[in-house]
Amino acid sequence: MGMARTADQERGRIRQSLDRIWHSRWLLGAGLAAVLLVYAFAGESVSMLALTLAALFIAAAAWPVDQDKASADRAAVIEAGALKSLSGEYLAAAITDPLIVFDNNATIIHANAAATNTFRLATGMSLALKFRAPEVQALIERVLSGEATSGSVETSSKLPVERVYRMSVSAVGHDTALYLMICKDQSEARRIDRMRADFIANASHEMRTPLASIAGFIETLRGPARDDAKAREQFLQIMQDQTRRMSRLIDDLLSLSRLEMKPHLTFEAQVDIAKIIETVIASLTPQATENGVAIERDFSDGSFELAGNRDELFQVFENLLENACKYGRSGGRVVVSIRRSEGAAEPEIIVTVRDFGPGIAEEHIPRVTERFYRIDAETSHARKGTGLGLAIVKHILTRHEARLSIESELGKGAAFTVHLPVR
Amino acid sequence: MQPMHTVSAYDDELKYLARRIASMGGHAERMVEQAITALVSADTRLAQKVVRDDPILDESQRDIDEKAVSVIARRQPMARDLREVIGAIRISADLERIGDLAKNVAKRVVAATEGQQPVSLFRGIEALADLALSQLKEVLDVYASREVTKLGFIRDHDDDIDAMYTSLFRELLTYMMEDPRNITPCTHLLFCAKNVERIGDHATNIAETIYHIVTGEQMANERPKGDKTDRVTASLLLPK
């Protein structure tokens, strides 16, 4: 760097001297003409001529009248130089929103880190091929055709996670044939509205049943069962279970809404999957013991660290392990295994939670991650299920770009496997 | 890499075709999305919009066909360029079909949302549509990136869509048997589910075409028949 700097300064000085000569070109021209005239008519010696010419040039280069203007020029040169050396790339990188520079073929010239990460773009790719939403296509078309120099639209995509962006496209400078696209994430604001609506819709739908049953029992308690101590105890127990279920439902719904609120994951540096699972096991052991289930570990050697969000991953394994203990109770044991994928193109950490209970019928397997999906509403209710656990799991895994696979054979148990990419 | 062309206008023509495909793809994705939203929320106005949008795809397909034929006639493309042009014709045909299927779903919105179908059915169709749409999105993303190695997950996804469709089919049958009044709306829902499943098939066709464009070979059809698994978010869903 230092070397380059002095070379630059050297070049700057030379340019300055040349500039001065240029500024005093008329004076120089007149002097030159005068000297040549004297030479032609007076027949002076050649060396004398050379000397005079040299003196003239030096005087021109050091000419003081232009000094002020020259220094101002120089300042401008230096300033522009500072901006120039600050390459567009650095500028783009300093912007936290996705920013893409493209040419008049809509080919990507540069995408900053935010753009590369959020949209998985690469230089040379066609912007128009990647952003296919009709309104964005129309916007790109309008600016490229020169119909408008800039414009912006709001666009939303649903998969893999819902997102809303305001995309602005504008031409860079005059006739540079370069264009700029900036994407502002509006998801949060929009999602809050959606969340409210969803929450109310889901909650009211799912609360209706337990509320109706509680209302029914209250009626019975005040009427026919007023003096029946045994029935009263039993009904109160059921009512207590139902209220527990409702409060759990609210917890789950809130948890899901919160997840949807911030679709962008905040990765903590490295999290240790084995450690997380140990904590989950510790927290679920009382419940497992109560159910008569023993939790076994089958961890292969090595470390299981990856970039992820600890709290969310905790939730994933908690839900899976809890389900295994709840629904696979009859199997008497649950095995949690951790291993690393072998030979796959992308290294993965693979966690399997296996139980030996009744298993899940084939036709339900693809559906269990849907919200509120319960295979057997009766037993699930009895076990205080809300049908949101696996929906939460799915959501979190999507954010981690991980996937869940479920294998099961009726009567033999179920295995839930999480594939976490290590990057 | 791309062979060099002497005429850059030729390149521009190929690029034009690709961009038309992408914009058609964008329209098709949007139509499917909106048709499903209309169905799930019983939004007849949105459904009508989807039906109205369909001619855009028909028009685009005609345009792509004409352009492609004229490129073939004038430039007599070879090898990869030829595959690119023929591929554009095939992909646009699949996208046009996807648009038709979305339109068909939209047309059924009124009849399918009559009466009191359980919410779970609509959630099921939505989940099925999410799978099909992810498939379509991923495939079109590969059309942009040309990273055909990412197409490996397509087969798995086909399986997921099949499994989900089968499950929905059974559930629908159960409702029909429970109460004869359910038969008409459930039949419409069944056709909607079938249409969504076929949208997934067309996405797979497009994947095969892209694979052929880029490699000149057919995508391997053989695959080990795995377990019935629910690959929630195969890494496929997320463009990499």
Ligand SMILES: Nc1ncnc2c1ncn2[C@@H]1O[C@H](COP(=O)(O)OP(=O)(O)OP(=O)(O)O)[C@@H](O)[C@H]1O
């Ligand atoms: N290991 C398992 N074996 C058998 N069935 C299971 C298993 N895990 C989940 N299921 C079924 O899948 C359904 C959905 O599970 P999910 O965890 O989403 O909800 P839940 O357990 O009912 O409620 P929540 O977890 O919110 O308390 C359950 O109701 C149950 O029928």
Ligand SMILES: [Mg+2]
């Ligand atoms: Mg659960």
